Amino acid sequence: MRIEDTGLEGLTIELSRLDLIMEDIGLVRADQWDYERVTYDRKIxxxxxxxxxxxxxxxxxxxxxxxxxxxxxxxxxxxxxxYPHGVEYGEGEHFPTGVINTSKKLLNQLSEALKNVSI
Incomplete structure (x- = not known):
């Protein structure tokens, strides 16, 4: 499920700052990166x-x-x-209201934190 209208799409920020901000909000990069891409996750x-x-x-x-x-x-x-197939994002998936609300709250916190530091 894509979460639209968060104010995050298209923001640019230096990686080391982004890592710190994401960590403060509980989003973890761990080993999910290559030389061109990064992925931050929060398990719920x-x-x-x-x-x-x-x-x-x-x-x-x-x-x-x-x-x-x-x-x-x-x-x-x-x-x-x-398990063991992985993560599905399809529109046919059911997401509990609490999970959606928690996700939007975290993304709002992230958006606020990034407002003053994006390039």
Whole structure:
């Protein structure tokens, strides 16, 4: 599920700042990157189901593995995890209202945090 109108899509920010802000909000990059792309996840568990709020971006300057990169953010996604197959984002997926509300709250916090630091 794409979460539209968050104010995040198209924002650009230096990677090291983005890492700190994402960590403060509980979105983790871990090993989910290559030299051009980054993915930050927040795991949300509800009654045995696992959902992931995912914020992705790509490097518009530098590279993610180097000492410097500027990242442009994409539209956030909400997905449901199915073991062992992975995360599904399809429009046919059911997302509990609480998961959607939690995700939007986190994205609002992220948007506010990024307002004053984006390039």
């Amino acid at each position: 568990e509800v009654k045995g189901d696992v959902f992931y709020l995912r914020v992705q971006g790509y490097a518009v300057e530098g590279d993610v593995g180097g000492r410097y990169a500027v990242i442009k953010l994409l539209t956030p996604l909400l997905g449901k995890h199915y």
